Amino acid sequence: MAAASAGQLGSLGSLGRQQAAARASPTPRTGWHICGRRGGCGAGGRRRCGALMEPLAVPEEEMPLTAAPGPTGCQLFGYVGIEAVLDQMKIKTMKTGFEFNIMVVGQSGLGKSTMVNTLFKSKVSRKASQPSQEERIPKTVQLQSITHVIEEKGVKMKLTVTDTPGFGDQINNENCWDPIIKYINEQYERYLREEILITRKRKIPDTRVHGCVYFVPPTGHWLRPLDLEFMRRLSKIVNVVPVIAKADTLTLEERAEFKQRIQEDLKTHAISVYPQEDFDQDPDDRVRNDRIREKIPFAVVGADQEHQVNGKRVLGRKTKWGIIEVENPAHCEFPLLRDLLIRSHLQDLKDITHNVHYESYRVRRLNESNGPALTAASPPELPLDPCGSARPLPTLVAVPGPCLG
Amino acid sequence: MAAASAGQLGSLGSLGRQQAAARASPTPRTGWHICGRRGGCGAGGRRRCGALMEPLAVPEEEMPLTAAPGPTGCQLFGYVGIEAVLDQMKIKTMKTGFEFNIMVVGQSGLGKSTMVNTLFKSKVSRKASQPSQEERIPKTVQLQSITHVIEEKGVKMKLTVTDTPGFGDQINNENCWDPIIKYINEQYERYLREEILITRKRKIPDTRVHGCVYFVPPTGHWLRPLDLEFMRRLSKIVNVVPVIAKADTLTLEERAEFKQRIQEDLKTHAISVYPQEDFDQDPDDRVRNDRIREKIPFAVVGADQEHQVNGKRVLGRKTKWGIIEVENPAHCEFPLLRDLLIRSHLQDLKDITHNVHYESYRVRRLNESNGPALTAASPPELPLDPCGSARPLPTLVAVPGPCLG
Numbered sequence: 001m002a003a004a005s006a007g008q009l010g011s012l013g014s015l016g017r018q019q020a021a022a023r024a025s026p027t028p029r030t031g032w033h034i035c036g037r038r039g040g041c042g043a044g045g046r047r048r049c050g051a052l053m054e055p056l057a058v059p060e061e062e063m064p065l066t067a068a069p070g071p072t073g074c075q076l077f078g079y080v081g082i083e084a085v086l087d088q089m090k091i092k093t094m095k096t097g098f099e100f101n102i103m104v105v106g107q108s109g110l111g112k113s114t115m116v117n118t119l120f121k122s123k124v125s126r127k128a129s130q131p132s133q134e135e136r137i138p139k140t141v142q143l144q145s146i147t148h149v150i151e152e153k154g155v156k157m158k159l160t161v162t163d164t165p166g167f168g169d170q171i172n173n174e175n176c177w178d179p180i181i182k183y184i185n186e187q188y189e190r191y192l193r194e195e196i197l198i199t200r201k202r203k204i205p206d207t208r209v210h211g212c213v214y215f216v217p218p219t220g221h222w223l224r225p226l227d228l229e230f231m232r233r234l235s236k237i238v239n240v241v242p243v244i245a246k247a248d249t250l251t252l253e254e255r256a257e258f259k260q261r262i263q264e265d266l267k268t269h270a271i272s273v274y275p276q277e278d279f280d281q282d283p284d285d286r287v288r289n290d291r292i293r294e295k296i297p298f299a300v301v302g303a304d305q306e307h308q309v310n311g312k313r314v315l316g317r318k319t320k321w322g323i324i325e326v327e328n329p330a331h332c333e334f335p336l337l338r339d340l341l342i343r344s345h346l347q348d349l350k351d352i353t354h355n356v357h358y359e360s361y362r363v364r365r366l367n368e369s370n371g372p373a374l375t376a377a378s379p380p381e382l383p384l385d386p387c388g389s390a391r392p393l394p395t396l397v398a399v400p401g402p403c404l405g
Numbered sequence: 406m407a408a409a410s411a412g413q414l415g416s417l418g419s420l421g422r423q424q425a426a427a428r429a430s431p432t433p434r435t436g437w438h439i440c441g442r443r444g445g446c447g448a449g450g451r452r453r454c455g456a457l458m459e460p461l462a463v464p465e466e467e468m469p470l471t472a473a474p475g476p477t478g479c480q481l482f483g484y485v486g487i488e489a490v491l492d493q494m495k496i497k498t499m500k501t502g503f504e505f506n507i508m509v510v511g512q513s514g515l516g517k518s519t520m521v522n523t524l525f526k527s528k529v530s531r532k533a534s535q536p537s538q539e540e541r542i543p544k545t546v547q548l549q550s551i552t553h554v555i556e557e558k559g560v561k562m563k564l565t566v567t568d569t570p571g572f573g574d575q576i577n578n579e580n581c582w583d584p585i586i587k588y589i590n591e592q593y594e595r596y597l598r599e600e601i602l603i604t605r606k607r608k609i610p611d612t613r614v615h616g617c618v619y620f621v622p623p624t625g626h627w628l629r630p631l632d633l634e635f636m637r638r639l640s641k642i643v644n645v646v647p648v649i650a651k652a653d654t655l656t657l658e659e660r661a662e663f664k665q666r667i668q669e670d671l672k673t674h675a676i677s678v679y680p681q682e683d684f685d686q687d688p689d690d691r692v693r694n695d696r697i698r699e700k701i702p703f704a705v706v707g708a709d710q711e712h713q714v715n716g717k718r719v720l721g722r723k724t725k726w727g728i729i730e731v732e733n734p735a736h737c738e739f740p741l742l743r744d745l746l747i748r749s750h751l752q753d754l755k756d757i758t759h760n761v762h763y764e765s766y767r768v769r770r771l772n773e774s775n776g777p778a779l780t781a782a783s784p785p786e787l788p789l790d791p792c793g794s795a796r797p798l799p800t801l802v803a804v805p806g807p808c809l810g
Binding site for chain 2: 076077078079080081082083084085086088089090092093094095098119120121122150151152153154155157198199200202281282304306315338342343344345346347348351355359362363366367
């Protein structure tokens with residue numbers, strides 16, 4: 001790296017007004033200053049200074065530039081190596097691995113298991129090839145989680161897939177979302193109870209559901225009341241990613257029309273599926289996510305059979321009239337779903353779960369109890385009550401202690 | 406990426422014993438399985454399966470390989486893209502930036518400010534070029550924090566440097582570590598109070614001190630009682646990195662001898678400076694950190710002047726008998742200090758601070774009060790008491806709620 005001239009360095013000896021203010025102060029003070037090798041706060045560069053913890057008497061923004069006693073001198077005059085932190089984080093992630101938990105919901109026969117296996121290119125979800133008579137349709141929604149560690153290029157992902165057989169398969173499907181909501185909340189509860197322990201694990205095990213893929217049957221009509229009710233409730237507590245299942249049963253025109261109707265339905269019912277507009281963090285995010293939102297729900301096809309197409313092996317479904325290639329963007333939108341869940345938004349799904357959904361749950365839990373404090377020393381894995389609704393658990397109280405007066 | 410043959414894929418349809426067990430279960434179950442493109446659990450590969458949350462009736466380790474109904478089929482049969490998470494994390498860090506807080510302690514005239522400026526190649530620390538008579542030696546230890554945002558290769562670091570003028574400069578230096586300990590604990594308190602708020606910030610501002618560089622005067626003798634007392638107390642609450650200041654006053658032999666004596670002193674007094682042996686996470690860490698521990702404390706020289714050496718500009722100190730190049734490993738160990746603090750261990754300093762020192766503080770705080778609950782709704786920035794000792798603050802109580810019986 002080229003270094004600045006000695007002349008520039010000489011100017012570093014002069015003391016900025018901010019530093020002078022800090023030095024004259026008898027109590028700890030903090031100001032801040034943007035420095036950079038280029039575009040820093042040297043002569044001709046932009047200046048942005050302001051109070052951070054305790055405001056200085058005169059915030060530097062309000063000072064005319066000429067009032068400063070010369071360049072304040074925080075241009076970098078050599079290579080520091082700050083960006084090495086990216087590699088340090090990478091090494092740490094490769095060492096420890098990470099957790100990713102996904103849930104699939106939809107009535108039986110929509111290809112949920114095949115889709116998960118297609119996404120993760122492995123047998124990560126059970127597939128009932130020949131279920132017995134009793135197994136065929138469970139009488140209630142039964143949640144089944146299987147965890148696999150998938151390793152690729154040295155990165156280990158602990159993937160948990162939670163399946164929900166029985167959902168939407170009954171004559172009366174009232175409240176069939178309850179066991180699902182209960183499961184999702186139980187994972188938040190589990191995390192919360194670990195978080196408030198006095199002696200905590202170095203890393204709290206994360207079983208929270210980061211994404212819930214909801215399979216809409218390819219009717220080509222509208223969303224059914226069950227679809228709407230489920231997504232309305234679930235989108236408030238988890239990242240819901242709706243997909244049009246078995247999209248090979250629809251022509252391209254039917255798909256486009258169905259998709260548009262679903263988008264209208266979601267809008268009409270104020271259902272905010274992932275990626276939620278409210279959580280876009282900056283204009284870049286907005287543009288990128290708008291492009292995704294236009295295409296939601298993705299019309300997908302899953303397959304775990306390979307076929308020969310133009311000399312290449314492709315995953316697809318072979319019919320008499322041709323091979324539907326799942327990874328071919330012209331055939332279906334599986335690649336969009338895979339990119340969203342894994343290649344572009346996996347970390348964001350985890351972040352939204354932690355920063356938004358879990359925080360909402362935590363606020364709700366801590367607010368709902370005006371009683372005794374959430375027990376910091378209670379075991380983290382309390383048996384949760386079987387009725388499916390959250391118990392009025394003890395919570396942090398907002399009573400000021402004796403020393404706060 | 407090459408994909409597996411259709412024959413291999415066909416076997417994915419068969420149901421592993423684990424999945425069968427999961428399906429038969431009426432309650433949510435979770436098992437886990439290591440999968441990988443190579444060395445997975447297919448025929449001939451290694452197998453590692455075991456219970457994660459709820460153990461399955463028969464852990465797969467105990468099953469003879471031949472008992473499985475064919476390969477259990479979790480070899481990846483194509484590219485998934487898991488490692489894309491590394492890029493997602495990188496992009497997120499580049500967008501949000503990160504905080505790094507460092508403290509320098511040592512008596513006046515040991516080059517603390519120059520060293521910080523040398524480390525970060527900028528004027529990040531105030532340097533009293535011409536202090537007035539009163540400013541020369543403060544009568545008490547006064548903490549001064551200055552925060553700069555340093556940007557390099559698109560990575561933004563919010564660096565806070567806390568200086569401690571007055572430390573060790575009095576006739577009687579008893580308890581001169583108190584304001585420093587108070588400051589460090591105040592930052593933990595600040596973080597704790599944010600963490601337990603019901604409605605929390607998405608990212609808790611981190612003002613905790615990630616590293617405390619202690620400047621040992623280059624006496625060439627032993628550690629003084631003040632050095633020992635300070636490091637003994639501080640190493641329990643913060644990452645202490647001792648350095649031999651102004652090492653250009655010592656010959657290489659004197660340095661080596663002094664360093665060895667300091668190492669013996671630290672050992673005798675059971676002072677565990679950073680990187681602490683106890684916190685090595687794996688054999689790799691151990692080997693890497695042992696190499697660092699051999700060389701601690703680094704004998705350093707700081708400089709913020711450039712000189713011409715063999716046609717190259719180098720940071721150094723020019724004397725009549727030659728130029729001491731601070732970045733030349735043959736001249737001093739500044740490069741080792743820079744690598745430790747920035748290029749190799751910055752993230753680890755932050756992690757140890759969060760996972761060990763902050764957690765210890767939190768456990769202490771939550772345990773020390775048997776009284777009312779730590780107020781989740783109290784303002785995070787309470788004025789801290791001026792006496793320098795931690796107040797007996799209200800804390801989380803370990804009283805079980807009414808529903809836990």
